[in-house]
Amino acid sequence: MTRRKRFGLSQNLNQGLKDTINAAENHTSALRYEVIALSRIELDPENPRNLLITVEDIKQGLSLADGTAKDKQEELNRLTGLAETIKKQGLINPVVVYKFGEKYRLVAGERRFLASLLAGKDDIQARVLNQKPDGLELRLLQWVENTEREDLSLKDRIGNVMAIVDEHKKQNLTAPITATLLRELISISLPQATAYIAVLNAPKDVIEEINLGKINNLDKAAYLAKIHEEHIRRKAIEAIITGTNLKQVKALIENEISLLNKPSLNRVIRKRGRVASRVNLGTTTKPTIIKKIIEFVILQPKYNHLANKFNNINWSEYQQTSKAFRVLIEALEKEGEE
Amino acid sequence: MKIIAPANNKGGVGKTKVSILLAEYISKFLNKKVLAIDFDPQCNFSQRFLKMELDPSAPQGLMPPIHPDYDPADSDNGNWDGRSSIADIFFDPGVIPYPTYIENLDILPGHADKLLAAESVRRSEVVEKVYKQLDNFLDFPEVKNAYDVVIIDTAPSKGPLTVSVFKAATDILIPSVMEEQPIQGIYGMLQLWMQESIRREKNKPLNLVGILPNLFRQINLHKDMLGSLLENKSISKYIMPVKLCQRAVYAEVDAEGAIPRTIFDLPDSNVAKQEAISVCEYICGRVFKHD
Numbered sequence: 001m002t003r004r005k006r007f008g009l010s011q012n013l014n015q016g017l018k019d020t021i022n023a024a025e026n027h028t029s030a031l032r033y034e035v036i037a038l039s040r041i042e043l044d045p046e047n048p049r050n051l052l053i054t055v056e057d058i059k060q061g062l063s064l065a066d067g068t069a070k071d072k073q074e075e076l077n078r079l080t081g082l083a084e085t086i087k088k089q090g091l092i093n094p095v096v097v098y099k100f101g102e103k104y105r106l107v108a109g110e111r112r113f114l115a116s117l118l119a120g121k122d123d124i125q126a127r128v129l130n131q132k133p134d135g136l137e138l139r140l141l142q143w144v145e146n147t148e149r150e151d152l153s154l155k156d157r158i159g160n161v162m163a164i165v166d167e168h169k170k171q172n173l174t175a176p177i178t179a180t181l182l183r184e185l186i187s188i189s190l191p192q193a194t195a196y197i198a199v200l201n202a203p204k205d206v207i208e209e210i211n212l213g214k215i216n217n218l219d220k221a222a223y224l225a226k227i228h229e230e231h232i233r234r235k236a237i238e239a240i241i242t243g244t245n246l247k248q249v250k251a252l253i254e255n256e257i258s259l260l261n262k263p264s265l266n267r268v269i270r271k272r273g274r275v276a277s278r279v280n281l282g283t284t285t286k287p288t289i290i291k292k293i294i295e296f297v298i299l300q301p302k303y304n305h306l307a308n309k310f311n312n313i314n315w316s317e318y319q320q321t322s323k324a325f326r327v328l329i330e331a332l333e334k335e336g337e338e
Numbered sequence: 339m340k341i342i343a344p345a346n347n348k349g350g351v352g353k354t355k356v357s358i359l360l361a362e363y364i365s366k367f368l369n370k371k372v373l374a375i376d377f378d379p380q381c382n383f384s385q386r387f388l389k390m391e392l393d394p395s396a397p398q399g400l401m402p403p404i405h406p407d408y409d410p411a412d413s414d415n416g417n418w419d420g421r422s423s424i425a426d427i428f429f430d431p432g433v434i435p436y437p438t439y440i441e442n443l444d445i446l447p448g449h450a451d452k453l454l455a456a457e458s459v460r461r462s463e464v465v466e467k468v469y470k471q472l473d474n475f476l477d478f479p480e481v482k483n484a485y486d487v488v489i490i491d492t493a494p495s496k497g498p499l500t501v502s503v504f505k506a507a508t509d510i511l512i513p514s515v516m517e518e519q520p521i522q523g524i525y526g527m528l529q530l531w532m533q534e535s536i537r538r539e540k541n542k543p544l545n546l547v548g549i550l551p552n553l554f555r556q557i558n559l560h561k562d563m564l565g566s567l568l569e570n571k572s573i574s575k576y577i578m579p580v581k582l583c584q585r586a587v588y589a590e591v592d593a594e595g596a597i598p599r600t601i602f603d604l605p606d607s608n609v610a611k612q613e614a615i616s617v618c619e620y621i622c623g624r625v626f627k628h629d
Contacts, residue, residue, distance in 0.1 A: 007562035024532035
């Protein structure tokens with residue numbers, strides 16, 4: 001009797017079939033990368049521009065008659081640097097576009113797009129979305145794009161976070177934005193998220209300095225945002241602007257705050273119920289402990305003269321030991337007053 | 339309008355047979371208006387319904403016969419030579435479907451030489467010149483108003499013509515023989531489906547009707563291979579619960595002058611007819627399920 005031969009699909013084929021089907025079923029439009037002719041890409045007129053320079057400026061050169069020529073020239077210089085890298089190494093990060101009729105509109109990557117034009121390229125790598133992302137999705141995409149750029153100022157980053165928070169508010173009228181939520185949305189650590197929220201709610205003087213570009217560090221900004229007293233905050237701001245590090249600033253400010261504090265301003269740690277006005281001495285079932293404590297105290301030269309108070313104590317007896325302890329406390333209180 | 343296409347770049351698995359069965363079933367039994375399109379330069383689908391002719395300028399290929407509505411004396415003809423094929427959408431906007439022996443069924447036949455010419459464009463032009471043409475054509479109001487269903491027979495290839503069918507279709511099915519190499523062909527087709535699927539917008543998905551085991555024989559090889567596919571959890575849901583077995587009658591009805599001329603004219607007790615009806619019912623159930 002010949003053994004019946006079992007036929008089956010090869011391992012590779014099995015896996016390949018599985019992977020392909022999963023890819024098709026779980027597709028998101030975000031998985032699509034293509035090389036697109038630069039001529040088919042345009043800036044999205046509905047998105048605020050980051051730069052003054054336009055596609056025409058790149059193609060035809062800056063016109064001297066242009067009032068903004070000086071700023072545009074600076075932008076052009078920076079773009080030229082990027083263009084050189086693109087010429088040598090190519091574009092590492094694809095831009096993000098969405099299909100708009102026969103053309104594609106930029107979601108993120110304005111600088112990369114203009115630099116590619118400047119570099120004389122014909123086409124560019126792009127991640128293609130099938131339709132324009134909605135408000136929140138758009139802001140999140142732009143956030144992810146922007147955080148990969150080191151030169152983004154705190155002002156711009158705060159601007160981005162504010163835009164994300166606003167979009168979120170539009171979609172969820174009731175839910176306020178908390179640090180936990182922010183951290184989930186933009187994948188940052190909880191301390192960072194807390195810092196951003198603090199800065200979003202910062203007092204006017206701090207925000208002004210951020211907008212002027214004088215404060216560029218998130219942690220410093222968050223610290224400043226939490227100082228309530230105006231003139232102390234002003235001192236801290238000045239220290240930070242002159243470049244003092246955060247640790248020193250904190251020490252400086254802690255000092256200021258403690259000088260400022262009157263006793264009535266001291267925080268009292270309140271437990272539930274009545275405010276404690278005396279120390280609770282507790283109980284123990286082991287009188288020998290009390291004996292040890294008392295013996296130790298009277299050994300101190302300072303308290304030698306108290307020894308005679310404890311000569312006739314029966315330490316195995318609870319009441320006598322309790323009394324002895326009370327005697328000790330009273331004696332020490334008396335000693336403390338002298 | 340539903341656009342159904344059997345596809346598999348492995349030859350001989352029964353794409354044309356399935357196209358024929360679907361075209362006849364839907365037009366006869368579901369009473370829908372069907373346009374059959376032959377996108378295979380071999381023109382077998384066309385040959386089923388029309389008397390295709392040898393192309394004098396390319397004798398190895400077929401071309402459509404003169405259209406029944408062509409009147410050589412008509413002065414409105416312009417340059418028209420009386421023949422029309424689907425290949426004309428690549429060269430000239432006017433196409434005229436041919437009637438068939440079934441009232442609800444029209445056919446736009448292939449034209450071997452022209453289809454091959456349409457396909458052999460430069461890579462940089464293929465998107466504009468080929469990929470979009472079929473989709474644009476099927477989008478014309480004249481087409482959408484005239485037909486409920488389009489059935490497109492494809493060539494055993496993954497070239498530009500087949501890709502343009504993927505871009506135009508609403509529903510794809512993959513007939514296959516249950517053997518190793520044809521099943522590798524399935525893998526290739528699934529790749530095409532996946533790539534096109536992720537480009538589609540949400541309101542115009544490309545539906546995979548399923549994989550149809552075809553030319554099935556009761557041998558261990560076929561049974562085990564089918565079993566193997568059914569064991570693969572990702573693909574098993576796409577394996578159709580119906581199949582077409584290898585039966586002489588399927589080929590016999592295609593012979594010239596055959597009686598009956600279609601599976602569907604066999605007696606109801608005939609196993610082949612029952613099988614064909616089950617397959618068509620299943621496919622139509624999946625395609626029209628939202629109607």
